[in-house]
Amino acid sequence: MSPARRYPQTGVFYRALDRELPLAARGEGCWIVDDLGRRYLDACGGAYVANLGHGVPEIADAVAEQMRRVAYVNGTAFTNEPAEALAAELRGLNPRGLEFAYFLSSGSEAVEAALKLARQHWVESGKPAKHKIIARSPGYHGNTLLALSASAREHYKKLYGPWLAPVTMIPAPYPYRCAPDSPAMTAQALEDAIRKEGAETVAAFIAEPVGGSSTGGSVPPEDYYRRVREICDRHEVLFIADEVLCGSGRTGRWAAIEHFGATPDIMTLGKGLSGGYVPLSAVVASCKVIDPIAKGSGAFKHAQTFSHSPAICAAGLAAVRYIQKNKLVDRCAKMGAVLHRKLDSLRELPHVGDVRGLGLLAGIEFVADKKTKAPFPRARKFAEAFVSAAMDAGLVVWPNVGQADGENGDLVMVAPPFIVTESEIDEIVARFKLAHAKTLEVLHAPR
Numbered sequence: 001m002s003p004a005r006r007y008p009q010t011g012v013f014y015r016a017l018d019r020e021l022p023l024a025a026r027g028e029g030c031w032i033v034d035d036l037g038r039r040y041l042d043a044c045g046g047a048y049v050a051n052l053g054h055g056v057p058e059i060a061d062a063v064a065e066q067m068r069r070v071a072y073v074n075g076t077a078f079t080n081e082p083a084e085a086l087a088a089e090l091r092g093l094n095p096r097g098l099e100f101a102y103f104l105s106s107g108s109e110a111v112e113a114a115l116k117l118a119r120q121h122w123v124e125s126g127k128p129a130k131h132k133i134i135a136r137s138p139g140y141h142g143n144t145l146l147a148l149s150a151s152a153r154e155h156y157k158k159l160y161g162p163w164l165a166p167v168t169m170i171p172a173p174y175p176y177r178c179a180p181d182s183p184a185m186t187a188q189a190l191e192d193a194i195r196k197e198g199a200e201t202v203a204a205f206i207a208e209p210v211g212g213s214s215t216g217g218s219v220p221p222e223d224y225y226r227r228v229r230e231i232c233d234r235h236e237v238l239f240i241a242d243e244v245l246c247g248s249g250r251t252g253r254w255a256a257i258e259h260f261g262a263t264p265d266i267m268t269l270g271k272g273l274s275g276g277y278v279p280l281s282a283v284v285a286s287c288k289v290i291d292p293i294a295k296g297s298g299a300f301k302h303a304q305t306f307s308h309s310p311a312i313c314a315a316g317l318a319a320v321r322y323i324q325k326n327k328l329v330d331r332c333a334k335m336g337a338v339l340h341r342k343l344d345s346l347r348e349l350p351h352v353g354d355v356r357g358l359g360l361l362a363g364i365e366f367v368a369d370k371k372t373k374a375p376f377p378r379a380r381k382f383a384e385a386f387v388s389a390a391m392d393a394g395l396v397v398w399p400n401v402g403q404a405d406g407e408n409g410d411l412v413m414v415a416p417p418f419i420v421t422e423s424e425i426d427e428i429v430a431r432f433k434l435a436h437a438k439t440l441e442v443l444h445a446p447r
């Protein structure tokens, strides 16, 4: 028996205060082994992070080597080799024009910085009235206060409402629940919102190019972002693509926005950018965005102690080089096709309403009634019961709730590391089916 590991028996408090967590003793490729020797197939690389698997020596060695040479300098006094080299690598990978990188540690920080950059751009371009942000619902951009303001997660936002900034929400393209000609799917909702707010007051539109957990991997129509680009250009609104989750190769292109033939003004990266070896994120932007600041005040007014830190950039550099050397973006496209072919069999399950996604990013939406698409009432906690049954079956998936109508809706994400094999995908599907059956048993058990 391992010792009890939950609050208040240990000195750590995690998000879940009401349950015991297994202790991760080691990682092997896509697998986590706990201290009791139980093996878990990590079908989401934690939170879409451990994309390259555990224990890659090139990345661990690169960080250790950098730490021996220069562990930390501050970006107000020095630049450093890994930051310069990583920016140069990203220049070759990012959509054309997104040439300048500002490194941070988390996706929320990158989103905060991207929104601030957009605001400062307009102030220094002589348009100080431009301050409003437009975002989408469902959608998620992080948990610091401005990033949370731009997110549509009511269960997080409720408590902190008095501290949040006003952000205009438009409906996200969500093909399972939206008509193809609805304003959400055609981007007309963006045009309408900008006109309603007054274009002269709108600074930026932020969106996840391919939906993450919030819309369960929903993929917008092919021409959606070309329309977004045209609307943003016409109204002088900066388009921020939040690629924290869907970027860094997962969808089979380096940036998910590349599938749609449009280029954002600012893009955020995070999560898998370092393969999870250190916390690393980035804001990348074009000179069109930065020039007015460089020629104006000369300083971006956003400071964080660990921005551009050599050790985190060394991990990012090694991870990005590893992705390229092993052609892992192509592998995401190839294995993504295998994943979706095999996940398709889940549609037969009694409560699987939809299976969707792109590349190695998939969402499985559960419904109470497949014909009407009616979600389970939130009180049933279907997603939570499924995640718990999956853990018992040795499968780790990522849940989301509330996407159907803001309160109800259950889905889980399957977004395995880029190194996943076909037999591991078979294992994911088999364990998923077991977990689904177990969830039904639990939910239908007499209470």
Ligand SMILES: Cc1ncc(COP(=O)(O)O)c(C=O)c1O
Pocket: 106, 107, 108, 109, 111, 140, 141, 142, 143, 208, 212, 213, 242, 243, 244, 245, 246, 270, 271
């Ligand atoms: C699209 C997107 N943006 C931003 C974030 C915030 O990233 P972090 O949790 O690293 O702060 C997330 C996290 O899930 C995300 O999915």
